[in-house]
Amino acid sequence: MVRNYDALTELVAVRGPALLATAVLLTGNRAAGEDLLQAGLERMMRSWRRVDGDIEAYLRRTMYHLAVDSWRVRRRRPEILVPVDPPPTDDGFERFALREALIRALGELPVRQRAVLVLRYFEQLSETEAAEVLGCAVGTVKSNASRGLSRLRELTASWEDLSNGVSR
Amino acid sequence: MTTRLEEELADAMRSLTEGLRPTDGLVARALRRHRRRRMRSVAAAGTFVALAVVAVAAVQPMYARLGTTPDEPTMLTVAAIVERAAAALPPDQIQHSLTTDTRDGYSRECWRDPITGDSRCRDLPSRPGAGDTEYWLRVRPDPSGGKVWSYTMVDHAARTWTTRDARFPDGGSSRELEDPRSLFERDELYMEGEESIDGNDTFMLGRQIVDPTGIFVTEHIWVETDSFRLVRSLIFDSEYRSQTDYKWLSRDNESLELLNPVVPAGYSRR
Numbered sequence: 001m002v003r004n005y006d007a008l009t010e011l012v013a014v015r016g017p018a019l020l021a022t023a024v025l026l027t028g029n030r031a032a033g034e035d036l037l038q039a040g041l042e043r044m045m046r047s048w049r050r051v052d053g054d055i056e057a058y059l060r061r062t063m064y065h066l067a068v069d070s071w072r073v074r075r076r077r078p079e080i081l082v083p084v085d086p087p088p089t090d091d092g093f094e095r096f097a098l099r100e101a102l103i104r105a106l107g108e109l110p111v112r113q114r115a116v117l118v119l120r121y122f123e124q125l126s127e128t129e130a131a132e133v134l135g136c137a138v139g140t141v142k143s144n145a146s147r148g149l150s151r152l153r154e155l156t157a158s159w160e161d162l163s164n165g166v167s168r
Numbered sequence: 169m170t171t172r173l174e175e176e177l178a179d180a181m182r183s184l185t186e187g188l189r190p191t192d193g194l195v196a197r198a199l200r201r202h203r204r205r206r207m208r209s210v211a212a213a214g215t216f217v218a219l220a221v222v223a224v225a226a227v228q229p230m231y232a233r234l235g236t237t238p239d240e241p242t243m244l245t246v247a248a249i250v251e252r253a254a255a256a257l258p259p260d261q262i263q264h265s266l267t268t269d270t271r272d273g274y275s276r277e278c279w280r281d282p283i284t285g286d287s288r289c290r291d292l293p294s295r296p297g298a299g300d301t302e303y304w305l306r307v308r309p310d311p312s313g314g315k316v317w318s319y320t321m322v323d324h325a326a327r328t329w330t331t332r333d334a335r336f337p338d339g340g341s342s343r344e345l346e347d348p349r350s351l352f353e354r355d356e357l358y359m360e361g362e363e364s365i366d367g368n369d370t371f372m373l374g375r376q377i378v379d380p381t382g383i384f385v386t387e388h389i390w391v392e393t394d395s396f397r398l399v400r401s402l403i404f405d406s407e408y409r410s411q412t413d414y415k416w417l418s419r420d421n422e423s424l425e426l427l428n429p430v431v432p433a434g435y436s437r438r
Contacts, residue, residue: 009195016194021185034190041198043362046369047393066361099180106177121178122185135245135359153173 005048007055008041015056022060025118026067028107036063061133064115068134098156105155113148116141246359249371252396253389254352259283261416262423263348269410279426281419282347284308285315286427300324304429310335320429329431330438348398348414351389360388365400369393377403 012019016037023040024033040063044051051058106114112134119130120141127145131138244252263280278289285307291300303321310316314335322329360372370390377385385408390400402411417423 005195005199008198012190012195016190017188020188020190024185024188025181030188034194037190038194038198038201041195042202045198045202046362065359098176099183102177102180103184106181117177118181121174122181149171149173149177152177156173 005045008044011056011059012041019056019059019063022118022123023063025106025122026063026111026115036066039063039066064119064133065135067111068115101156102152105152108155109148109151113144113151116144117148117152120145246357246373249359249373249391249396250352250357253391253398254349256391256396257282257349257352257398258416260419262419262426264415264417265348265412267410267412270408279417279423280347281424281427283419288427288429304427306427306429320431322429322431322435324432327432327435328438329435331429348401351398351401357389362393363390365390368399370399 019040020030020033020037023036024030027033027036040059043062043066044055044059106117109117115134116130119125119133120127123130125133127138127141131141134141259282261282263278263282265276265278265280267276267278268274269276275292276289277292278287280287286305288302288304290302301321301323303319306318306320308316308318317334318331319334320329320331356375357373358375360374363370363372370392373389373391375387377387385403385405388400388402388404389398391398397416398414400411400413402409404410
């Protein structure tokens with residue numbers, strides 16, 4: 001029996017960049033991100049009969065679950081978090097360096113915290129929506145977001161204004 | 169209210185991912201991996217794909233919805249999987265199980281009739297000096313109430329056999345082979361993921377248990393994604409591993425005959 005996966009091909013053609021962006025943020029690098037996206041597609045093919053409705057939402061949910069499940073199954077690495085200092089000059093390079101530092105620090109977070117931060121600040125989902133994607137309680141999203149941000153704040157504590165600064 | 173950290177984090181994530189595009193052939197690669205995986209089970213899959221489609225259509229309305237709008241995708245919750253797995257345990261088929269246990273160094277093959285409670289197990293030695301025994305349990309109603317349990321035990325190493333009867337009130341004793349239904353009656357299962365076992369796609373569930381000695385052990389349970397049939401259970405900790413694989417046989421003369429005690433010729437009675 002040959003199944004038709006044209007809908008997946010079309011989805012990747014149109015939404016591939018956005019899906020890969022999410023996968024890269026969840027895994028920390030481009031190669032692992034593409035592996036995660038491919039694994040998500042393969043998992044959808046295995047479950048194709050049960051997929052109903054918005055296939056992009058299903059694929060995103062699958063990728064988040066794959067990322068979090070792989071963390072659950074693997075023994076957690078010991079976390080060695082090294083604070084990142086800002087460069088000495090205060091120009092455009094500082095902002096670039098700060099972003100680099102935040103991305104590095106994001107990659108060091110436990111993947112559930114990382115997933116929550118990606119959902120909240122990259123996907124711009126509400127806490128309730130993020131909880132639905134991850135299949136957990138809203139309180140779990142809140143606590144993971146809080147812990148994740150707190151870790152990032154610790155790691156970038158040397159940047160003045162960042163830790164306590166409030167915008168808007 | 170958004171802190172500067174949150175703004176910078178969002179900007180950093182957008183900067184990192186700007187301009188990313190998947191490499192060509194991503195879907196084709198996923199499809200090749202999917203087909204390789206399916207190749208291993210093509211013979212079995214070919215026969216029950218039609219049944220699976222019917223089954224999925226039948227249970228589709230029961231699927232739990234995480235979202236609230238009709239367009240959102242469906243995904244089974246762990247509770248829904250556990251409920252279906254318990255319901256999928258055949259009430260009228262002979263259960264076959266093969267357990268390998270690293271602590272005692274044996275493999276144990278068992279058959280169990282869920283209707284009568286009759287069972288048969290054979291311990292297969294996996295190291296020199298380990299026992300090689302086989303025993304049958306037949307459960308029959310006691311005319312005076314309760315049940316009569318008739319044990320027959322054969323020691324293949326010593327070439328001896330023995331038998332004895334025991335009477336228990338209803339609900340008495342705990343030496344009957346464990347009903348796998350109990351795997352689904354305890355709470356706190358969570359989803360570990362999905363795995364392919366012998367070519368069959370399965371849900372992998374897990375739970376943490378504190379055993380009677382106070383040691384934390386992990387239990388994993390696999391059920392088929394299509395039929396929700398129990399496939400495997402595994403209990404392990406850092407020094408111990410006990411895995412049981414399950415199959416079900418039609419309850420016919422051939423399988424019921426497996427539950428009748430057989431003493432090989434030349435064995436002496438103890």
